[in-house]
Structure formats: structure tokens, C-alpha cells
Amino acid sequence: MGAEIYIMKLADHFQIDFNSKASKEAVIIADNLKITVLTDQILRLEFDPQKEFDSRPTQLIWQRKLKLPDFSYQQDEQELLVETRNLKLKYQKDSKELSQDNLKIDIKANNENWFYGKKDDQNLKGTYRTLDGIEGAVELEEGLLSKSGWTLIDDTASLVFNDTGWLEARNKGDEYQDLYFLAYGDDYQKILNDFSKLTGDIPLLPRWALGNWWSRYWEYSAQELKELMLEFEEKEIPLSVCIIDMDWHQVENKYTSGWTGYSWNREFFPKPKEFIHWLHNRGLKTALNLHPADGVHPHEEQYQQFAEFMQLDPKSEEGIKFDLSDLDFINGYFKFLHNPLEDEDGIDFWWLDWQQGTDSGLEGVDPLWGLNHLHYYDLARNLNKRNFIFSRWGGLGSHRYPIGFSGDTVVSWDSLKFQPYFTATASNVLYGWWSHDIGGHCMGTEDPELYTRWLQFGVFSPIMRLHSTKDPYLDRRPWGHGAEVFEIAKKYMQLRHQLIPYLYTHSYRAKETALSLIRPMYYQEKSEPAYSLPDQYYFGSELIAAPFLKPANEMTNLSQQTVWLPEGEWFDFFSGEYYEGDSWYQIYGDLSDFPLFAKAGAIIPLAGEINFGDSSNPEKLKVEIFPGADNKFELFEDNGAAAESELKTAKTTFKNSWQQDLLIFEIEQLQGEAEVIPRDRCLQLNFRNLRSPKVEIKSDGKKIDFKSSYDQKVGTLKLEFDYDPEKSYQIKIKNNNELIDKKDLRVDKIKRMLKNFKLETVVKTELAQSIEKAAADNIGAEFLERFEAVLSSLQMKTLIEMLYSCGSSRIKNADTDQLLIFKGDLEKMSFNFSQAALTKGHHRAEMKREKEEIKDFKLIDLKNINSDQWSLEINYTDFIKERFTN
Structure with a gap:
């Protein structure tokens, strides 16, 4: 017997179970090009004049043997055609190199046509290595998503894993290319999911x-x-x-x-x-x-x-x-x-x-x-x-x-x-x-x-x-x-x-x-506003956050943020203030405020009690529930185990069923391991923004005892009861008329915010009374004219924007620089932005826009202007004079 050969390798726990070789049925070879149909919207395009194609896992791509999607192909001596549900590929064979003439792909979702070498100037960017020493914005790297509906990933430079569990060079010629073409239209969520199948899941955090x-x-x-x-x-x-x-x-x-x-x-x-x-x-x-x-x-x-x-x-x-x-x-x-x-x-x-x-x-x-x-x-x-x-x-x-x-x-x-x-x-x-x-x-x-x-x-x-x-x-x-x-x-x-x-x-x-x-x-939204909001984001499935990111104004002592809420109904998470969707808002707040919005029907599970150093599954679970739409939320909990064989999980499903006068909230019987849940769990359900609710709770069809309280001022119904994960629960909340409380808190909020204004106390008092009367009598903004002499232009601007959901903002980051003008409550205030102008110093610019009607909102691209010193000036007191005194 020959001597045993020792092969140095990394320790066993570094050995990864790759599955990098695609099934034969997914592979099509046309001369120098190997095409692997990975999903119905991702193709691997491997080009090698030596025809030595490589199935080893790379630093980026670990899995290529996936569920085979439906696709068809046909080829003859001159041409190869490949078609999936999402794309059509055409390749002219006998090519010594890839070119715009021999490799083309049509994306079906948006009728976009790609050819080899085509540049994409609509990429939505990814991230950046490190912000060390950086102040402000940087240009981000290219990402997986583009408004063009396609992305090309070049994996040619990646090293490959070998039998040691570590890496080596591919040793391919200069002509070799390893490309991944992603065709998705605007279905961003699906393409990210598909790409993770090739590269690995996002791991579950501790x-x-x-x-x-x-x-x-x-x-x-x-x-x-x-x-x-x-x-x-x-x-x-x-x-x-x-x-x-x-x-x-x-x-x-x-x-x-x-x-x-x-x-x-x-x-x-x-x-x-x-x-x-x-x-x-x-x-x-x-x-x-x-x-x-x-x-x-x-x-x-x-x-x-x-x-x-x-x-x-x-x-x-x-x-x-x-x-x-x-x-x-x-x-x-x-x-x-x-x-x-x-x-x-x-x-x-x-x-x-x-x-x-x-x-x-x-x-x-x-x-x-x-x-x-x-x-x-x-x-x-x-x-x-x-x-x-x-x-x-x-x-x-x-x-x-x-x-x-x-x-x-x-x-x-x-x-x-x-x-x-x-x-x-x-x-x-x-x-x-x-x-x-x-x-x-x-x-x-x-x-x-x-x-x-x-x-x-x-x-x-x-x-x-x-x-x-x-x-x-x-x-x-x-x-x-x-x-x-x-x-x-x-x-x-x-x-x-x-x-x-x-x-x-x-x-x-x-x-x-x-x-x-x-x-x-x-x-989730593909409208123009959704692409123009660098400062706000979805925070999970139920919430939108829009942090205050600029110092408070010295005359109002308030921070301001411009927010766009998608179609539907929305609520301020903290105050319950109601907002109609598909609309722009100027949000103002003092130092304690944070703009956070819950969608209609939102279900948000929270720990009911907090203790220093305790992040375990809570004994008391508090759930914030908002009205206005059907919704479902699945709460995941586990025993914290690292090994998959020892991981025990529990899923609790909450459902919101909404009608104008009836909300039915259901908690399904727990799926998974009940031992994951604390034995003496108590549920506190906070139903927000409700009018005079009448309540009935049943568990497995039988009425149960519960604690109940209702805060009429904020419209919150609080219910508490002991929770048994082996049972299901149904909570019926009724009102003979309209159940939802669409709180208009603008006047209360303005009165609170006036405390921050740099303004004489007697003026604050009179202004608060005038605003309250104007709101009660449903009159426009003409009452503000008599405060013109004592309010600064910024204070006047703030009051008008808070009262009538209008405003202007400059939206700027490393990728965008836009001027936004919008107006909201047209019934109470129907001015246009006739005095809106871009100014530099004391000089009017050529972009002055006199008496231009802004229907809902307008975005003006400022990247065409050669200076970053431009700002928007709108004279609100002139609006009042022109619109409400004639």
C-alpha cells in the first residue's frame, strides 16, 4: 500500500456544503457561451473561448442547483433563443467575443431591451465599504436594483472555493467572463429573494x-x-x-x-x-x-x-x-x-x-x-x-x-x-x-x-x-x-x-x-414620490419612519420633515393623528417628537415590560392595533438555540378584519412549540383610534374574563387577559355608527408647538384662540393677516404648512437634488405657488415660476443648476394678501 497523502485544509467547521453545479436540464451550451437558467428571471452567462466552463462555488455564488423554472429554447447553427416567463434571450453563435450585436435580452415586464455592453444609468445603488472620516454623503456602489428593470452582475473576478475549504484563482484566460443577468421589471422584492437563493440567506440574528x-x-x-x-x-x-x-x-x-x-x-x-x-x-x-x-x-x-x-x-x-x-x-x-x-x-x-x-x-x-x-x-x-x-x-x-x-x-x-x-x-x-x-x-x-x-x-x-x-x-x-x-x-x-x-x-x-x-x-410603491424620498423608509411591514434630520428653526424651535404617505390611511404611531394617503405633509415637532406612521390595520407586537439586560420572549406581550383595513401579522419567537436541530420555534398569527362599524381581531392557536412562550404570558391589546367601542372576547367560542379600559380623549381601548397558546381568541369591537376615530389634531398640535415659538406670550394666546375659532368655523387663512406684523416669515410659513398641509422642500443626497413644491387642503386654502422662485443671493434666477398652478406636487430637478447655493423662497404673507383679502 502507498503512503497516505495528507492534504492540508481548513478546520471542519469552515467546510461549507455548497450546491454549485446546476442541474443538466438548466444548462444550454451554444459554442463559447454556456447559459444556465437559474430562475425565471436570472440567467448565468458564462463565456469561454476554451469552452472550459466552471461550476465551482465562487466568493459570491454558492448555489446553482435550484428548482428548475419553466423555460423553452431552440437553436440552430446560427442562433440560440431562450425564453422564460420574464425574459427572452437571443444569441448569435460562432462568436469570438460577446458584443452588442450577438447577445440581446428582452425584459417582458417593462418591454426593456438589453444588449451586451449597454450601460445602466438608473441603478438604485447599494451600499459603501466604510464611512470612516466622512462627513455627509458619498456616492454609493451599484446595487442589485434599477429602474431600468434589469441588472448585470459581473462575477468574473471572484476566486473559487476548493477542497481545502478555502479559495484559489480560477486561472482563466482574459476573454473568460462569468455574468449574471437579472430581469425583473419593478418586482424588486422577488428578484432579491431569487438572488439570495444563489448567494445564501440573510441569517437570523441573535x-x-x-x-x-x-x-x-x-x-x-x-x-x-x-x-x-x-x-x-x-x-x-x-x-x-x-x-x-x-x-x-x-x-x-x-x-x-x-x-x-x-x-x-x-x-x-x-x-x-x-x-x-x-x-x-x-x-x-x-x-x-x-x-x-x-x-x-x-x-x-x-x-x-x-x-x-x-x-x-x-x-x-x-x-x-x-x-x-x-x-x-x-x-x-x-x-x-x-x-x-x-x-x-x-x-x-x-x-x-x-x-x-x-x-x-x-x-x-x-x-x-x-x-x-x-x-x-x-x-x-x-x-x-x-x-x-x-x-x-x-x-x-x-x-x-x-x-x-x-x-x-x-x-x-x-x-x-x-x-x-x-x-x-x-x-x-x-x-x-x-x-x-x-x-x-x-x-x-x-x-x-x-x-x-x-x-x-x-x-x-x-x-x-x-x-x-x-x-x-x-x-x-x-x-x-x-x-x-x-x-x-x-x-x-x-x-x-x-x-x-x-x-x-x-x-x-x-x-x-x-x-x-x-x-x-x-x-412597495412605484410612483414618482416613492423614488424621491431619501429621508424616509419602511420600518418593517407596519410602519414608516421619517426622522428629523436638521436642527430646529431658531424662530419656531421646531424641527421639520417632509413626508409622503402612500395610498391608504395612516396614523401617527404616538398621537394617533389621522392622515390620508397618497399625500405630502410637512411634519413639525419639538425635541421629543419623532415622525413614525402606522398603516391602517397595523399590528405591532411589543414587550409589555422591560428590564435591564432582558431581551427574552416577554411574559407580558403588548400589541398595538390600528383600525381601517384588513391585515395579518405573524409573530415569530424561538428558544434562542444556535443549532438547527435544537431550534424550537413558535408562530402566533394575529388577524385584523375591518368593517366601518365592526373590527374583528383574531389570534390563532399557536403553531410550533408552546414551551417557547412564557408559561404565564399576559396579553395587552391596545386598539387605537376607536369611537365608543363595545367589546366581546371569546376563546375557542366561549366568553372569557378580561380587563378593559377606554381612554376617550385618545380613543384607545385597552384589553388585558391571560393567554393560553393552545387556544384561539376572537375579539369583536362594535359601534353602531362609524368605529374609526380619524383624529384631526392639527389645532391641538399647533397650540402645543406655539410654546416653542420666539414670540410674545400675549400674541401666542391670541393666535391660539384665533386658530381654534378658524378651525371651528371652517374658515380659511385670512385670519392670519392681522398677525403679519408680529410673526416672522418662518413662523407664518410654519403655521400655514401645519394648518393646510402644503409646503416646499429641497430633497438632496448623493444621488438626487430636487426641489419639491406641494399643496394639500384645497378646500380651505386654494392658493397657487405664484411667488415661488429660485434665488441666489438677492438676484432672481431665470427659473422664476410666476403664477404656475401646482395641482398636487411638483419636483424640479436642480442638478441642471451649476450651484449648490440655490434655495426656495415662498412669500406666504403675500399669498394671504392676494388670495384672502380680494
């Missing part, structure tokens, strides 16, 4: 990752971190994660710059295992910060073992170079440096803070991508943790390695303003779990208002993580900016933990459907 995180680049000792965590708990601000930044390790040494390190700094953490155990006992998970670029040197506690493993003499004090081309290094990197810190000390996950440059040791592999892939699969090697990392975007396919760290942003309003657009647009590449440095990372100017607005956005972002750099004047503690900010921050951070049932359900949805928690408006 539930605790959806709570509040604390992080700061600071030389904390273990005792100082303990005291800080106790202060959060004492102030009733819940947390689920406490990150330890890079000073956990030995920064000062004679071998490295100090960024890289794997040995505890015993001065700060004399007993690290006891400290991590203390965090765990308070319900907190933790991560250590990593910068692996400098390798491993003799000052590290792990150096001798690792050096011997790498067949180096430890006495030589030779550094162990970071090298992802060396399989021994990769195996040892985890075995000696990371696994003991997890298994012995209790570290839960790793923060890969990059600092890698572009040299991985393996040509063609970005070290960021390599580290993300390897750390993600190593963490769950024992199946007792879910795969999970915290790192920067490594390119298309990175959705497989959540979550993302967006980098060290500059503290500024421009940085905050970019983040909602940046976050929502990342869903176009399936990268839905971004974590930002909430409050901003560095430089800039600390500002309590900016901090508050950033924190509010953080609550309604994928991951809520407070963080800043090492500067004593950067403070991310909620109580570090005064009493008013503290009370607001406390309220919103408590709400974040209440939202965990809703957020975790959307982690399940992301895994199953490839739809991210946060996504652009155009996923």
Missing part, C-alpha cells in the same frame, strides 16, 4: 443583538465599566450589549503599533473571566475589538504556542505574519488567539475593526472579506452560538455575514442626514443589518439636539449602538446632555427594547424573504 448597545473607544477599567452599567440600570435605561474597545489588550509594547493585540491588559482587567461573567449575569453580551493586521508577536500570551504550531522557534522572537494564504495560519489564528477567549473567558462575538489595508497574503482576496467569512463560520463551530460578526461591508454577498459596522463618521448634521438613505438603500444588496456610531464618532461639534435626533434615528435603525472615539468632550451617555435630553433618550431607548418582538420577527422575515427590516419606499 435576539439580544436587537436591543441597545453601549460602546466607546475609551480606556475603561473593569470596575469603571461595571459602574457605568449599573448607572444605566439605575436610570432605567435597558441595554443588551456592552462592547469592550481596543484598550482591552496590551497596547503599549515594543513590537507593534498597538492596534493589534490578543492578550488582556491586566492593569485594566485583572480578572477578565470574572468581569465577563458579571456582564452575563446582568443579561449583557460582549465583544472585543480586533485589528489583526500586525500579526502575532512575542509579547502576546499566546505567542509561544502559536509559534510552535507554525514551526517557528519562539526564542527567535520572530513575528507571526498575518497571512490568509496560509491554511495553518488561519487554523492557528482561531485555535490559539480567539477560541480560548470565547471558551474560557466568555467572549460572545468579535468586532472586526478592519485596519487591514488590502493585503491579505492571498492575491485577489480582500482581507476584510476573508476575515468576515472566516470569523462568521468560526464563531458557531460548536453549534452553541449563532453565526455572528460585527464588521465592515466586504462587497456583494456580505449579507451572509451580519452585522455591519458603518465606520467612524464625523459628528455633524450632514452625517446624520445621510444615514437613513444609506441604511435603507443597503437593502438593495441584501445588507439590512447596519450598525452606525449613533451620535457620531469623531470631530465635529457636540450638540444636545443633534445627539437626541441621532439617538431617535438609532432606535429606528437596524442596530442601536451608542459610540464615540476617545475624547472627553464626546459623551454618548443619555444623561450627559441635560435633563430634557435624558428624559427623551430614556423614553426612546426603553421603546427600542419594547420593539424587540417586532424586530426579531423581521429578522425571521429577512431570512425567509430577503427583505430587510428597513427598505426604501419604492419597494
Whole structure:
């Protein structure tokens, strides 16, 4: 017998079960072109003059053996035709290279015609590697979606996985191409789902990752971190994660710059295992910060073992170079440096803070991508943790390695303003779990208002993580900016933990459907407004968020945001104020306000009680229910297991059935494992915006006892009862007339907002009385004329926009620059925008638009103007004079 050949490979937990070879029935070869019909809207186009086609998994594409779609093809000596439900391909054979003349595809959904080499200038963008040091907007990378209805993905440069579990070059000629053509029209949701079938699902997050995180680049000792965590708990601000930044390790040494390190700094953490155990006992998970670029040197506690493993003499004090081309290094990197810190000390996950440059040791592999892939699969090697990392975007396919760290942003309003657009647009590449440095990372100017607005956005972002750099004047503690900010921050951070049932359900949805928690408006609406809203986004299936992103006006002390609500009926989540859909609104608010809208019929499950460090399935489940439409919401819960064989799940289905005078709310018998649900669960159902409701509750057809209260002022019916998951429930709520309460809170809101105006108190009082009378008598805006002398133009503008749902805004980000003009309540105010003009300095521009009627809204493209200093001026007092005094 011959000697056994040893093949070096990565450890078993890095060996992935790829399914990269498509079924024979899906493949068509026409000379130099191999076409694989992957789905009815995705084709693989592999061109190779050598006809050495490649079925190995690439860095991007892992699965090609999918359910075979219906398609047909025919070919002769000159031509190949392929047709699916979504596309038609035509290829002229005997081609030495691909060209616009020999390869064409028709997209059926929108009658678009593509040819090889055609440029797409309508791509809806994806995301960006890192926002380190960036203030404001950047141009995002190309994404998977385009208004053209097609996208071409070039995977030619990807390396391929081999039998070692790691990567190698394809060694193909220069003419070789590996392309994926996506044809979808405007069905964005389906194409994302289909693409995830090729590249892998968006993983299910650990539930605790959806709570509040604390992080700061600071030389904390273990005792100082303990005291800080106790202060959060004492102030009733819940947390689920406490990150330890890079000073956990030995920064000062004679071998490295100090960024890289794997040995505890015993001065700060004399007993690290006891400290991590203390965090765990308070319900907190933790991560250590990593910068692996400098390798491993003799000052590290792990150096001798690792050096011997790498067949180096430890006495030589030779550094162990970071090298992802060396399989021994990769195996040892985890075995000696990371696994003991997890298994012995209790570290839960790793923060890969990059600092890698572009040299991985393996040509063609970005070290960021390599580290993300390897750390993600190593963490769950024992199946007792879910795969999970915290790192920067490594390119298309990175959705497989959540979550993302967006980098060290500059503290500024421009940085905050970019983040909602940046976050929502990342869903176009399936990268839905971004974590930002909430409050901003560095430089800039600390500002309590900016901090508050950033924190509010953080609550309604994928991951809520407070963080800043090492500067004593950067403070991310909620109580570090005064009493008013503290009370607001406390309220919103408590709400974040209440939202965990809703957020975790959307982690399940992301895994199953490839739809991210946060996504652009155009996923569900294809109208012009939906493509022109960088500042607002869907927050799950039930809500739309539109954060305040600019400082309050100095004359009104109010923040303003322009919002478009899609067709249907909508409610302010907090106040219950009613809004008609398919309309624009100017939303104003003080520092405590956040624009959040629930759709008609919305069902939003929340934790009824919150405790510091507790992100488990809640014993008391509170459900917010809005009237006006039929709806269904499926709540997903599980036992938190990492191994699929041990995962036990439970699905609770809530249904809203709506009629004008009757709402029937049903809770179906639980599907799955009842043991997942807390044994003594209590349900609190808050039915919002109802008039004089009459209630009946039955369980499995029998009436049950329940607690009931009704707040007539806000129209909320609260019902409470003990919940048995083995039973079904039906709640009938009736009113002999109209059940829904369409609250018009404009007058009450204006009276509240007037407190913020820089205005004499006596004027505020008289103005409030006049507004109340005008609303009661259903008269127009002429009453405002007599306040013209005492109101600033901005105060007048604010009042008119709040009363009559009209306004103007400049909509700007890295991809768009538009002027929006809209008007709303035409019955009470029928002016046109006759004085609207674009001005620069004191000079009128040629774009002056006199007496132009704006029917609903108008968007003016400003990219044709060579200056970014243009602004809109509308003289509202002139409107009043011209329209209501003649």
C-alpha cells in the first residue's frame, strides 16, 4: 500500500456544503457561451473561448442547483433563443467575443431591451465599504436594483472555493467572463429573494443583538465599566450589549503599533473571566475589538504556542505574519488567539475593526472579506452560538455575514442626514443589518439636539449602538446632555427594547424573504414620490419612519420633515393623528417628537415590560392595533438555540378584519412549540383610534374574563387577559355608527408647538384662540393677516404648512437634488405657488415660476443648476394678501 497523502485544509467547521453545479436540464451550451437558467428571471452567462466552463462555488455564488423554472429554447447553427416567463434571450453563435450585436435580452415586464455592453444609468445603488472620516454623503456602489428593470452582475473576478475549504484563482484566460443577468421589471422584492437563493440567506440574528448597545473607544477599567452599567440600570435605561474597545489588550509594547493585540491588559482587567461573567449575569453580551493586521508577536500570551504550531522557534522572537494564504495560519489564528477567549473567558462575538489595508497574503482576496467569512463560520463551530460578526461591508454577498459596522463618521448634521438613505438603500444588496456610531464618532461639534435626533434615528435603525472615539468632550451617555435630553433618550431607548418582538420577527422575515427590516419606499410603491424620498423608509411591514434630520428653526424651535404617505390611511404611531394617503405633509415637532406612521390595520407586537439586560420572549406581550383595513401579522419567537436541530420555534398569527362599524381581531392557536412562550404570558391589546367601542372576547367560542379600559380623549381601548397558546381568541369591537376615530389634531398640535415659538406670550394666546375659532368655523387663512406684523416669515410659513398641509422642500443626497413644491387642503386654502422662485443671493434666477398652478406636487430637478447655493423662497404673507383679502 502507498503512503497516505495528507492534504492540508481548513478546520471542519469552515467546510461549507455548497450546491454549485446546476442541474443538466438548466444548462444550454451554444459554442463559447454556456447559459444556465437559474430562475425565471436570472440567467448565468458564462463565456469561454476554451469552452472550459466552471461550476465551482465562487466568493459570491454558492448555489446553482435550484428548482428548475419553466423555460423553452431552440437553436440552430446560427442562433440560440431562450425564453422564460420574464425574459427572452437571443444569441448569435460562432462568436469570438460577446458584443452588442450577438447577445440581446428582452425584459417582458417593462418591454426593456438589453444588449451586451449597454450601460445602466438608473441603478438604485447599494451600499459603501466604510464611512470612516466622512462627513455627509458619498456616492454609493451599484446595487442589485434599477429602474431600468434589469441588472448585470459581473462575477468574473471572484476566486473559487476548493477542497481545502478555502479559495484559489480560477486561472482563466482574459476573454473568460462569468455574468449574471437579472430581469425583473419593478418586482424588486422577488428578484432579491431569487438572488439570495444563489448567494445564501440573510441569517437570523441573535435576539439580544436587537436591543441597545453601549460602546466607546475609551480606556475603561473593569470596575469603571461595571459602574457605568449599573448607572444605566439605575436610570432605567435597558441595554443588551456592552462592547469592550481596543484598550482591552496590551497596547503599549515594543513590537507593534498597538492596534493589534490578543492578550488582556491586566492593569485594566485583572480578572477578565470574572468581569465577563458579571456582564452575563446582568443579561449583557460582549465583544472585543480586533485589528489583526500586525500579526502575532512575542509579547502576546499566546505567542509561544502559536509559534510552535507554525514551526517557528519562539526564542527567535520572530513575528507571526498575518497571512490568509496560509491554511495553518488561519487554523492557528482561531485555535490559539480567539477560541480560548470565547471558551474560557466568555467572549460572545468579535468586532472586526478592519485596519487591514488590502493585503491579505492571498492575491485577489480582500482581507476584510476573508476575515468576515472566516470569523462568521468560526464563531458557531460548536453549534452553541449563532453565526455572528460585527464588521465592515466586504462587497456583494456580505449579507451572509451580519452585522455591519458603518465606520467612524464625523459628528455633524450632514452625517446624520445621510444615514437613513444609506441604511435603507443597503437593502438593495441584501445588507439590512447596519450598525452606525449613533451620535457620531469623531470631530465635529457636540450638540444636545443633534445627539437626541441621532439617538431617535438609532432606535429606528437596524442596530442601536451608542459610540464615540476617545475624547472627553464626546459623551454618548443619555444623561450627559441635560435633563430634557435624558428624559427623551430614556423614553426612546426603553421603546427600542419594547420593539424587540417586532424586530426579531423581521429578522425571521429577512431570512425567509430577503427583505430587510428597513427598505426604501419604492419597494412597495412605484410612483414618482416613492423614488424621491431619501429621508424616509419602511420600518418593517407596519410602519414608516421619517426622522428629523436638521436642527430646529431658531424662530419656531421646531424641527421639520417632509413626508409622503402612500395610498391608504395612516396614523401617527404616538398621537394617533389621522392622515390620508397618497399625500405630502410637512411634519413639525419639538425635541421629543419623532415622525413614525402606522398603516391602517397595523399590528405591532411589543414587550409589555422591560428590564435591564432582558431581551427574552416577554411574559407580558403588548400589541398595538390600528383600525381601517384588513391585515395579518405573524409573530415569530424561538428558544434562542444556535443549532438547527435544537431550534424550537413558535408562530402566533394575529388577524385584523375591518368593517366601518365592526373590527374583528383574531389570534390563532399557536403553531410550533408552546414551551417557547412564557408559561404565564399576559396579553395587552391596545386598539387605537376607536369611537365608543363595545367589546366581546371569546376563546375557542366561549366568553372569557378580561380587563378593559377606554381612554376617550385618545380613543384607545385597552384589553388585558391571560393567554393560553393552545387556544384561539376572537375579539369583536362594535359601534353602531362609524368605529374609526380619524383624529384631526392639527389645532391641538399647533397650540402645543406655539410654546416653542420666539414670540410674545400675549400674541401666542391670541393666535391660539384665533386658530381654534378658524378651525371651528371652517374658515380659511385670512385670519392670519392681522398677525403679519408680529410673526416672522418662518413662523407664518410654519403655521400655514401645519394648518393646510402644503409646503416646499429641497430633497438632496448623493444621488438626487430636487426641489419639491406641494399643496394639500384645497378646500380651505386654494392658493397657487405664484411667488415661488429660485434665488441666489438677492438676484432672481431665470427659473422664476410666476403664477404656475401646482395641482398636487411638483419636483424640479436642480442638478441642471451649476450651484449648490440655490434655495426656495415662498412669500406666504403675500399669498394671504392676494388670495384672502380680494
